[in-house]
Amino acid sequence: MSGIGVPVGEGEPQPAGAAAHRASPGVRAWRAWRAWRRSRPFWGGLLILAGGLEILMTVWAPLGVVLHVGMQNFIGYVVPIVIVLCALLLWFHPAQRVFYSLVAIVCGLGSWLTSNMGGFIIGLLLTLIGGALAFAWAHDETV
Template sequence: MAADTPARARRSRLSWRDWRHSRPFWGGLLVVLGGLEMLLTVWAPLPVVLKVGMQNFLGILIPILIVLCGLLLWFNPTQRTFYSLVTIVLSLGSWLTSNMGGFFIGLLLGLIGGCLAFAWNVADRQEVSDSYPAVPDQD
């Protein structure tokens, strides 16, 4: 049983790596962190926070939707273009509704994560590794 532990750890590490490389992981992570940061600044008991009617509802709804888009980028990567564009638009909209986009930090994390997810493509990753020869040709 103890001898099987390193092999099991290696298999789990390799499966984690394969899962992470098969989707826009870092873009989704930045989007989730940005949405959580916006959500925490809306709920923070700061004197800077302004809560006015419908803006309070949107200030909570937009970060929740951003976190949801980040999770969907991880678990449904085939629709990454749609989710990344929605994330970018919602992050820009958070400037008005969620305390200046979580005091700029959440806004920037959402925008950068959405751009990373939009630019990610598994085919590009395989083509780049196939296009470079192991040993360069010397003519």
């Protein structure tokens, strides 16, 4: 057979990186997202972020729902904002994960007194579980 119409190199083994260059933009974006997510305590940060936002939303709840426990002024807003910042810092600066996770855990426990019983307990639990996950996370160099 003369090979007319057959692309050059078809049927020959391709180098390892050749398949990555031919992947669609969506596949490349998904692979980049997965690599970024695996290189940091993503799930711990996500739970801390959800807990901090939930605590912050209960501080802004209507007065009929809010339990006025503790200092509702400045500290009631600062604690959930610090929790949200710790979650973002866990994602974007994972080298300091131990410090950020401990700060999130301490602020989560402090939210019991300052922010409506820790966001009616739900935000407190999300923050504590996320902080524990982030604290225990270890980067696997082989992946």
